Amino acid sequence: MWCKLNDSINEYQLLEESVKRGAAFIPGSIFGTEKGYVRFTFGRENNRAIRDGISRFAEELNNIR
Numbered sequence: 218m219w220c221k222l223n224d225s226i227n228e229y230q231l232l233e234e235s236v237k238r239g240a241a242f243i244p245g246s247i248f249g250t251e252k253g254y255v256r257f258t259f260g261r262e263n264n265r266a267i268r269d270g271i272s273r274f275a276e277e278l279n280n281i282r
Contacts, residue, residue: 218257219245224282228255231281240273 222228228244235241245254257274259267 218259220255220257222253222255222278225253226278226281228252231255231277234281235274235277238273238277240270240277242274 222231228246232242232244243256243258245256246252248256257271259270262270
């Protein structure tokens, strides 16, 4: 799932901090997109783990702003 970040945020700093909270994503620039996009991959996770991961990501996103 691709997501566009609304604010100008350093996606690598966000990744580093998110991983500390137990949530990971792939910065879109790795795939050649412009900055400000992130990609979530969750094909092997259950619904609860997905919700928890997105919540952790959202918490860190709010902290970095």
